[in-house]
Amino acid sequence: GESVGLHLPTLSVQEGDNSIINCAYSNSASDYFIWYKQESGKGPQFIIDIRSNMDKRQGQRVTVLLNKTVKHLSLQIAATQPGDSAVYFCAENPAQAGTALIFGKGTTLSVSS
Amino acid sequence: KAGVTQTPRYLIKTRGQQVTLSCSPISGHRSVSWYQQTPGQGLQFLFEYFSETQRNKGNFPGRFSGRQFSNSRSEMNVSTLELGDSALYLCASSKDTTGANVLTFGAGSRLTVL
Numbered sequence: 001g002e003s004v005g006l007h008l009p010t011l012s013v014q015e016g017d018n019s020i021i022n023c024a025y026s027n028s029a030s031d032y033f034i035w036y037k038q039e040s041g042k043g044p045q046f047i048i049d050i051r052s053n054m055d056k057r058q059g060q061r062v063t064v065l066l067n068k069t070v071k072h073l074s075l076q077i078a079a080t081q082p083g084d085s086a087v088y089f090c091a092e093n094p095a096q097a098g099t100a101l102i103f104g105k106g107t108t109l110s111v112s113s
Numbered sequence: 114k115a116g117v118t119q120t121p122r123y124l125i126k127t128r129g130q131q132v133t134l135s136c137s138p139i140s141g142h143r144s145v146s147w148y149q150q151t152p153g154q155g156l157q158f159l160f161e162y163f164s165e166t167q168r169n170k171g172n173f174p175g176r177f178s179g180r181q182f183s184n185s186r187s188e189m190n191v192s193t194l195e196l197g198d199s200a201l202y203l204c205a206s207s208k209d210t211t212g213a214n215v216l217t218f219g220a221g222s223r224l225t226v227l
Binding site: 031032036041042043044045046089091093094096097098099100102103104105106 | 117144146155156157158163168169171203205207210211212213214215216217219220
């Protein structure tokens with residue numbers, strides 16, 4: 001599958017491949033992290049979240065990994081489908097910030113069949 | 114259940130005018146947050162309201178303001194519009210104002226300033 005070590009604005013994969021989208025977060029005090037998917041003309045849609053006391057969490061076809069040592073977050077999508085094509089954002093929630101989120105720059109995932 | 118509803122979806126204004134955007138949260142959600150999304154700056158936090166009180170504010174000028182009503186509906190206002198205010202304005206709601214709450218976003222209001 002495709003993977004990137006550093007954040008890249010775009011990622012192109014073939015249908016059926018595994019995709020890995022990376023994100024570096026900025027605030028050491030962040031204790032909650034979320035991945036959102038945004039399709040054209042829509043608002044961001046929740047995919048999966050993880051708290052800072054965990055390093056891995058799995059959902060349906062998606063896995064989020066958290067490395068607090070290097071402040072790195074990744075989203076793995078298994079068996080990527082054309083419907084997964086969208087912009088993916090990571091977001092961090094600093095402690096004591098209420099629900100305010102700091103969003104990453106976003107990665108556009110393009111899936112070709 | 115109904116999601117987060119934002120109105121209007123699209124609007125065009127000219128420099129110097131003011132604009133008011135509306136957001137109806139998911140039923141039972143008491144916290145409403147606003148974000149600005151532009152190609153250059155990405156998604157940036159504007160402010161958060163809970164129980165009609167502003168709880169957090171992002172780094173935006175005072176021309177950006179908001180309020181929340183007793184039914185949790187929220188409005189944001191931008192006065193003296195500038196070209197750089199052209200953006201997608203997103204509203205998100207959550208059950209309360211504590212961290213680790215999933216935010217559910219609306220489809221946004223796309224503002225174009227001419």
